[in-house]
Amino acid sequence: MFSTSQISVINVYSGKIKKILKSKGVERGDRIRIKKGSKIYEGILMPRIQLGDRDSLVIKLENGYNIGLRYSDNVEIELISKHKKVGKKELKPIKYDKNKPRISILSMGGTIASRVDYRTGGVVPRFTAEELIEDVPELREIANIYGRQVESILSENMEFKDYKKLIREVKKEIENGVDGIIITHGTDTLHYTAAALSFALENLPIPVILVGAQRSSDRASSDGPMNLICATQFIAKSDFGEIGVCMHATESDDYCFIHPACKIRKMHTSRRDAFRTINSKPWAKVYPDGRIEFLKEDYVRRDAKRKLVVKDKFEEKTALVKVHPSISPKIIDVLVKEKYRGLVIEGTGLGHAPSGIKDSLKRFLKSGIVVMTSQCLDGRINMNVYSTGRELQEIGVIPGEDMLPEVAYIKLSWLLGNYKDKREIKRLIKTNLRGEISERSEF
Ligand code: ASP
Numbered sequence: 001m002f003s004t005s006q007i008s009v010i011n012v013y014s015g016k017i018k019k020i021l022k023s024k025g026v027e028r029g030d031r032i033r034i035k036k037g038s039k040i041y042e043g044i045l046m047p048r049i050q051l052g053d054r055d056s057l058v059i060k061l062e063n064g065y066n067i068g069l070r071y072s073d074n075v076e077i078e079l080i081s082k083h084k085k086v087g088k089k090e091l092k093p094i095k096y097d098k099n100k101p102r103i104s105i106l107s108m109g110g111t112i113a114s115r116v117d118y119r120t121g122g123v124v125p126r127f128t129a130e131e132l133i134e135d136v137p138e139l140r141e142i143a144n145i146y147g148r149q150v151e152s153i154l155s156e157n158m159e160f161k162d163y164k165k166l167i168r169e170v171k172k173e174i175e176n177g178v179d180g181i182i183i184t185h186g187t188d189t190l191h192y193t194a195a196a197l198s199f200a201l202e203n204l205p206i207p208v209i210l211v212g213a214q215r216s217s218d219r220a221s222s223d224g225p226m227n228l229i230c231a232t233q234f235i236a237k238s239d240f241g242e243i244g245v246c247m248h249a250t251e252s253d254d255y256c257f258i259h260p261a262c263k264i265r266k267m268h269t270s271r272r273d274a275f276r277t278i279n280s281k282p283w284a285k286v287y288p289d290g291r292i293e294f295l296k297e298d299y300v301r302r303d304a305k306r307k308l309v310v311k312d313k314f315e316e317k318t319a320l321v322k323v324h325p326s327i328s329p330k331i332i333d334v335l336v337k338e339k340y341r342g343l344v345i346e347g348t349g350l351g352h353a354p355s356g357i358k359d360s361l362k363r364f365l366k367s368g369i370v371v372m373t374s375q376c377l378d379g380r381i382n383m384n385v386y387s388t389g390r391e392l393q394e395i396g397v398i399p400g401e402d403m404l405p406e407v408a409y410i411k412l413s414w415l416l417g418n419y420k421d422k423r424e425i426k427r428l429i430k431t432n433l434r435g436e437i438s439e440r441s442e443f
Contacts, residue, residue, distance in 0.1 A: 353397075
């Protein structure tokens with residue numbers, strides 16, 4: 001058995017294997033069961049790995065890993081189900097139902113819009129928004145659904161220009177008069193995008209809910225459909241009027257949380273309930289059957305008459321730096337040399353950075369702004385307790401209260417992009433604008 005995730009693939013099995021697969025009606029992408037001695041393996045038939053044995057069958061297991069199994073006389077292969085054809089689907093005509101709300105799904109890519117690529121064995125964003133909708137027919141029972149693909153990227157590749165594009169598309173949908181928007185997005189940087197939308201879209205009249213998935217649609221444990229259904233139910237059956245994130249609340253398929261856009265973090269690499277609200281509570285629990293339990297009531301109610309204001313500039317010369325023991329001051333000096341205007345430090349504990357970078361920070365602060373956040377995530381910055389914190393404040397580092405480092409990074413970049421007066425920017429960084437700073441820490 002071997003993992004193939006790092007190895008390139010070609011699509012040629014030995015003649016013997018090809019013959020056996022043909023006799024069983026099995027093709028690449030089909031779900032099969034392989035019995036080898038007393039062991040049973042179930043998964044999707046993948047292409048053969050280039051460096052591997054041509055007599056070994058490669059299957060993608062439910063946990064996402066590929067394994068190779070050498071074919072021998074004691075191996076039995078059984079076809080479980082045929083693969084879905086990848087390609088553009090014909091959309092069934094939609095009958096408008098005037099009793100249901102109108103919801104637009106904007107697709108950005110990520111796992112929720114992905115399938116296994118049978119050429120490479122990896123997962124690639126392949127679905128258009130229309131295909132997503134076709135795959136989850138329940139959505140149309142809840143609302144009039146429209147879908148459009150804005151981009152097809154993995155969220156680790158997102159840049160400021162992608163935020164701007166998405167913001168433009170959200171604005172268009174609002175002008176079209178929809179009742180709510182769902183954005184399907186990769187989970188890795190979903191919290192950055194949620195923050196970028198929160199700052200850029202002022203006076204939002206309708207709800208905008210971001211949805212991701214940890215497991216691609218090929219896998220029986222895919223969480224995408226339920227997350228989409230819960231987001232649709234939430235828009236259709238509540239008066240919520242903010243930006244939120246809808247993801248599995250537990251490892252089971254029981255309910256989702258609606259998380260506040262500026263208080264979330266992906267806290268697990270693979271679990272379906274990877275997202276957690278930090279330093280606050282989720283807004284609500286949503287069950288796929290449409291039941292909603294609000295956990296907090298102080299959300300902004302939707303109001304179609306509210307006039308949207310778009311402020312979509314971001315200062316790209318903003319950096320987020322995690323400090324650590326032995327950090328070199330040269331890292332900060334490079335930012336000074338490159339004329340960076342904003343720096344968010346992911347500091348230690350209550351908001352500290354090693355004294356060794358203090359002089360470099362002083363140089364940065366001659367023309368830039370520095371905000372302190374904490375690697376602890378939970379809790380609030382307090383730079384008055386230790387002398388390291390006090391000294392940083394004296395040179396001008398601003399405590400970022402209980403803002404998450406990624407949110408502080410997006411906020412500082414947005415403030416530098418949209419506001420001219422440095423004093424005003426410094427004031428606003430400490431002011432709660434979109435729920436990114438809690439009044440007091442309850443957690
Ligand atoms: N790397 C993927 C992304 O963020 C992971 C996911 O979608 O869950 O686009």
